[in-house]
Amino acid sequence: MGMQYAVQRYAATRPWARRIAQLYAQAIQAAEARAQMKDVIKRELERAAQVFDIPQSAIVTELALAEAWGHFARHGRVVSHxxxxxxxxxxxxxxxxxLPDTLSLxxxxxxxxxPCEGGAFITHQPERRALLLTLVRMGFAPDGVNWLQAADQVELVRVEYPGELAPQLKEVAAEWNGLLASVLNGLAMMTQPRLKLVREWESAAPSEWVAAVAHPSCAKTRQKARGQLLKAxxxxxxxxxxxxxxxxAAYGAQGYWRRQSFGEDKAHSRLVWVAPR
Structure with missing residues (x-):
C-alpha cells in the first residue's frame, strides 16, 4: 500500500507509534500520557543507541513528533487534505x-x-487560544531508509490568536516559510463559508471496497468493506x-486576506479570502 500521508509513514516506521497512540487515547489527562511517552521513547532510543549514533537533535525531533502523534491519535486521527x-x-x-478571532477546526x-509540500500536525489549545504546529516536509520517512538514518526534520511553531503573527514567527527558519504560509492559509480557509469539506477514502484504496462501503441497501456489505479498508x-x-x-492556474496577482469587522460596535472580526487572479 502506498503511503501518501506523513501520519501513515510515522505509524509504519516508529516502533513506539502504537504504544504512544494507546497511551494518549487511554489517559485521562494528556500530561499523564506525555510523561509515559517520554519513558517509552527513552527505552527505545537506549536500545537503538547500542547500534546507531543518535544525535541530540534526533532525540528532540522524535519527542516532538511523538507528542504530536499522540494528540493526533487521542482526537480521532483526523486528516484534512x-x-x-x-x-x-x-x-x-x-x-x-x-488568524481569525474564532477558529473552525x-x-x-x-x-x-x-500537496507537494508536506503538512503539519496541529494541536489546538483553546484555553490558551494557541496552536502548536509540527511541520513536516514532503518525503518524510522515505521508503527503504531506517528512521534513525533518515534524519527527518521538523519545525515547531506556536502561534496565539488573534494576535499579530509576524512577531510570533520571526524565529522560524527561512526554509520552512513556504510550508508554514500554506498551513496558516489553510487554517484561515477553514473559516470560509465557500469551503466545502468532502469526506472520502484515500485515493489509493481499492475502488471495489470503496464502492461496497457505500452500498445502498446492505448494511452487512458496508460494514465488511469498511473493516477491510481499515485493516488494510x-x-x-x-x-x-x-x-x-x-x-x-497561471496566477498573475496574489491573493490576500481582508479583515472584516462585525457584531455590536464592530467588536469582532473575521477574515475574508480574496483569491489570486
Missing part, C-alpha cells in the same frame, strides 16, 4: 497578518496535508475544496 487546486491558490496567497488535534491501513480523509478554482 487541501485539494490540489486550493493548495495552489493558497500558495499564491499572502499569509494573514492575524475539524478536531482539537489533526493533520493538515499540503486505509483511512477516511476530509478533502478541503473550493468550487470553480482552476487547475494549474
Amino acid at each position: 487541501l485539494d490540489a487546486s486550493l493548495a495552489d491558490a493558497l500558495a499564491h496567497t499572502r499569509q494573514p497578518g492575524n 475539524p478536531a482539537d488535534a489533526f493533520f493538515l496535508h499540503v 491501513g486505509f483511512g477516511e480523509i476530509t478533502f478541503c475544496r473550493v468550487e470553480d478554482l482552476p487547475a494549474q
Whole structure:
C-alpha cells in the first residue's frame, strides 16, 4: 500500500507509534500520557543507541513528533487534505497578518496535508487560544531508509490568536516559510463559508471496497468493506475544496486576506479570502 500521508509513514516506521497512540487515547489527562511517552521513547532510543549514533537533535525531533502523534491519535486521527487546486491558490496567497478571532477546526488535534509540500500536525489549545504546529516536509520517512538514518526534520511553531503573527514567527527558519504560509492559509480557509469539506477514502484504496462501503441497501456489505479498508491501513480523509478554482492556474496577482469587522460596535472580526487572479 502506498503511503501518501506523513501520519501513515510515522505509524509504519516508529516502533513506539502504537504504544504512544494507546497511551494518549487511554489517559485521562494528556500530561499523564506525555510523561509515559517520554519513558517509552527513552527505552527505545537506549536500545537503538547500542547500534546507531543518535544525535541530540534526533532525540528532540522524535519527542516532538511523538507528542504530536499522540494528540493526533487521542482526537480521532483526523486528516484534512487541501485539494490540489486550493493548495495552489493558497500558495499564491499572502499569509494573514492575524488568524481569525474564532477558529473552525475539524478536531482539537489533526493533520493538515499540503500537496507537494508536506503538512503539519496541529494541536489546538483553546484555553490558551494557541496552536502548536509540527511541520513536516514532503518525503518524510522515505521508503527503504531506517528512521534513525533518515534524519527527518521538523519545525515547531506556536502561534496565539488573534494576535499579530509576524512577531510570533520571526524565529522560524527561512526554509520552512513556504510550508508554514500554506498551513496558516489553510487554517484561515477553514473559516470560509465557500469551503466545502468532502469526506472520502484515500485515493489509493481499492475502488471495489470503496464502492461496497457505500452500498445502498446492505448494511452487512458496508460494514465488511469498511473493516477491510481499515485493516488494510486505509483511512477516511476530509478533502478541503473550493468550487470553480482552476487547475494549474497561471496566477498573475496574489491573493490576500481582508479583515472584516462585525457584531455590536464592530467588536469582532473575521477574515475574508480574496483569491489570486
